[in-house]
Amino acid sequence: MESPAPASPYMLFDVALKAKTPLTPHLSRLTFHGEQVRRMATLSPDQRIKIFFPDPQGRPAALVHTPDWYARYKQTDAAVRPPMRTYTIRHLRAEAGEVDVDFVLHGDNGPASAWATHAEPGETLQIMAPNRAFAGDAGGYEWKPPAGLKQLLLIADETALPALAGILEELAALPAPPTTQAFVEVAAPEDQLPLPSWPGLTIEWMPRGLGAPGALMIGAAQRAVLPASLARTAPALAEVDVDQAILWDRAAPEDPGFYGWVAGEAAAVLAIRRLLITDRKAPRQALNLMGYWREGRVLD
Ligand SMILES: Cc1cc2nc3c(=O)[nH]c(=O)nc-3n(C[C@H](O)[C@H](O)[C@H](O)COP(=O)(O)OP(=O)(O)OC[C@H]3O[C@@H](n4cnc5c(N)ncnc54)[C@H](O)[C@@H]3O)c2cc1C
Structure with missing residues (x-):
């Protein structure tokens, strides 16, 4: 049979x-x-x-x-x-x-x-x-923080807010959640949602009003507090044309010191990629950088 x-x-x-x-x-x-x-x-x-x-x-x-x-x-x-x-x-x-x-x-x-x-x-x-019946790892997710993570950076717009809210809920249930900065760009001040809290968590809501989508996310990447020990040579970054292809850099963290999860409008995430890795010397392997949508384009 x-x-x-x-x-x-x-x-x-x-x-x-x-x-x-x-x-x-x-x-x-x-x-x-x-x-x-x-x-x-x-x-x-x-x-x-x-x-x-x-x-x-x-x-x-x-x-x-x-x-x-x-x-x-x-x-x-x-x-x-x-x-x-x-x-x-x-x-x-x-x-x-x-x-x-x-x-x-x-x-x-x-x-x-x-x-x-x-x-x-x-x-x-x-x-x-x-499929629940599949015994292996079906994939389709990027949130894979290293065990014992110490410092986390989350930058998202409203399309990634559902995932960010779930991430914060998961972390809030840990006995010792990491020090976390979360920046969320939304359309208007009324678009804030109740989110979990713990002593090491700061959440900054950034209503864009009439501003360009993603501009406030870029500003957040400029002022986010990164670990002190980042002095290193930044790797060359492959070009990505976000009007033609989906920007999708996956993290492969090498240590639990720092981890970043960034998702939202693709041109903004591309700018954040350059800012964090090239300018601010954040380790490339510690960062997920995901274009969730592209202004003026249909990319699926
Ligand atoms: C991994 C992943 C997870 C996602 N999860 C969610 C989720 O849970 N909830 C959610 O709402 N979205 C989510 N998105 C984003 C969603 O897929 C896109 O916003 C998608 O383009 C919406 O399709 P649409 O048919 O409404 O617009 P499309 O037909 O794709 O686009 C039509 C026009 O609308 C514009 N547009 C698309 N999205 C937006 C937006 N958010 N704001 C303003 N203009 C927009 C486009 O630039 C285009 O000009 C996710 C994307 C990815 C890659």
């Missing part, structure tokens, strides 16, 4: 919108449910997932998960395929078959934001997310 095929790391989940809860003027929590969600897993507070929205004709996504699904998806004409965007699992309640995703509402200029703004309970989507 043939043995059953091994479980794949990722699975396609059919879900329906259960509830929409405004968190701030520009951030809404969408709770999805579905029988299959009982089989979903999340491995980290920055667990990324792919969400498939209704196709340009308004038909709900109906992809079939095959080993070559991604190549087939990419080969399909964009005029007929369901748009795919990347989001973060904010909470997974697998036993209840529920998953929360916090959406930035930036208008009707993108299929994800438009859908999240207008969708009504009962409307359906598909989500590609880790």
